[in-house]
Amino acid sequence: MRVVRLESEIDFAGWRTAARALRADGVSPEAVVWTVEWDLFSPPPRGERPEGGGGGAAISERTPPPQPLPSRGRGFTVPAAFLELAEQVILHRAPDRFALLYRILWRLEREPRLIDNPADADMARARDMAKAVSRAAHKMKAFVRFRLVEGAAAETYAAWFEPAHRVTEAVAPFFVRRFTSMDWTILTPDACVAWDGERLTVSEGADPADAPSEDAQEELWRTYYASIFNPARLNPRQMRQEMPKRYWRNLPEAALIPELIEAAQDRAAAMVAAPPRQPSDRVLKAALRHARDASYEGGAPTDLDDVAAGVQVCRRCDLWRDATQAVPGEGAARAALMFVGEQPGDQEDLAGRPFVGPAGRIFDKALAEAGAPRDQAYVTNAVKHFKHEPRGKRRIHKTPDRGEVTACRWWLDAERRLARPKVIVMLGATAALGVIGKPTAIGAHRGRPLPLPDGAQGVVTYHPSFLLRVPDAETRARAYAEFVADLRLAADLAGVRTS
Ligand code: URA
DSSP, X not given: OEEEEOSSTTOXXXXXXXXXXXXXXXXXXXXXXXXXXXXXXXXXXXXXXXXXXXXXXXXXXXXXXXXXXXXXXXSOOOOHHHHHHHHHHTTSOOTTHHHHHHHHHHHHHHOTTGGGOTTOHHHHHHHHHHHHHHHHHHHHHHHOOOEEOTTOSSOEEEEEOOOSSSOHHHHHHHHHHHTTTSEEEEEOSSEEEEEOSSOEEEEEOOOGGGSOOOOTHHHHHHHHHHHHOOGGGOOHHHHHHHSOXXXXXXXXXXXXXXXXXXXXXXXXXXXXXXXXXXXXXXHHHHHHHHHSOTTOOSSSOSSHHHHHHHHHTOOSSSGGGTOSSOOOOEEOSSOSEEEEESOOOHHHHHHTSSSOSHHHHHHHHHHHHHTOOGGGEEEEESSSSOOEEEETTEEEEOOOOHHHHHHHHHHHHHHHHHHOOSEEEEESHHHHHHHHSSOOOHHHHTTSOEEOTTSOEEEEEOOHHHHHHOOSXXXXXXXXXXXXXXXXXXXXXXXOOOO
16 A cells, blocks of 8 residues: 655645555555545654645555556556546545546556546546536636725735635736735635735645724725625525625625625516617626726627626526526637527526536537547537526426527627637527528538638537437437547548548
8 A cells, every 4th residue: 555645735746746656556546545634653744834836745565565467557548537637636635536646647647538428437537526626616706805904014905715616826826916006815724825015925824813804995895896796686595606695705796795695676667678689798797897806898708708607697688587597608618610599498597507408418428429539629500598498397408599699699799709619510490500600501501511601610410409309210310420420530631520
């Protein structure tokens, strides 16, 4: 049994060095114990905290190690995609993350396609963990609120924050860019990061009592929040999801929430009675800035996070009224391959992510068979809100009309401009309408590239839900095979096909 002691909970360099040595020695995952606990007899190699990202992990043996297998570790290159994933996963709070990553690394040597297999339990878990880490980083960027430190010699600000995962050091450069000319410290239970206008320093985690609690900026935040609050969209479940309760006590604007909820019903009735309106540029602009940094200029979103924030306050059509939330696209920021679906379904509306329900499952299966890696693509929908009608307890899907598709093209066009895909796959007729701007028969155009005016290649194919609905098994199997072939064609054209 080998025991690996890492320098800290986020010691990626240490994990990597140790994993490399273990793999070269042919030590199987079951024979390794990963820990960050240091005892009196084996102190950490360099003080209490790593300064440069670790790398000083120590491996000790409880029992003699297995004999190294001579061929192991040679001729095997760790895929860059795995290292990127591992760097994220290390920041997750799950205690078994080091072991999970080593197991995947070990298996990769024998199963080179593992990284692209969405159905594999280890890979699925690692990807879920990476997503959770990325969400935690996003929340930290959105919800950190600085307060003036009273009595400090120079003007200094501090914020207390409890991130869901250990993202503090990873997110710090964002705050440096955003508040370059301010002296600030962010205190978290895991680590504190401080910027003095020139240098960023990292120290041990802190106690909430170390952060100041009140100052005049609170009032500014409250005014701002009250102005962007939309009572007709009041949805406590979504609110909790977007701004989880754990963050409320550090947010000045949270004090307003009960009051705003009380007043919401009347204001909502008035808003519903009013005629539909175009999104107010002020609201859109404020929400975009609120959700990310101040990079927003003019009317058009400047990055995909701006799009994700903007669709939440979009009023270009009426579909926002009945939806839980808008579902923005997700995936690689510069993707050679873009997939466009119709609109979120019931499960996507609840999860806030595209293609995670039954259609998503068949889509993922076909992608895997076609060798088209979803994580290298950008996946979105022609329409960003779920159109449906209630039937008993169920919400029945309704196809968006041409006006709704046209209204939402503003966002789809922005996503195309920002992600700059080489190939756009249109999943079904609504997607084709959104991308091409006019009705296009799928049967007549599928199976070959369709040049688009912006220089990208289009590929039209069936919508995954259509494949679920074909009643006759033989026809269904043929349609599915054609669907896989279309995805393969798209992955080839984009140059991302893995098999
Ligand atoms: N159908 C779609 O078109 N998009 C989704 O995101 C889910 C189902």
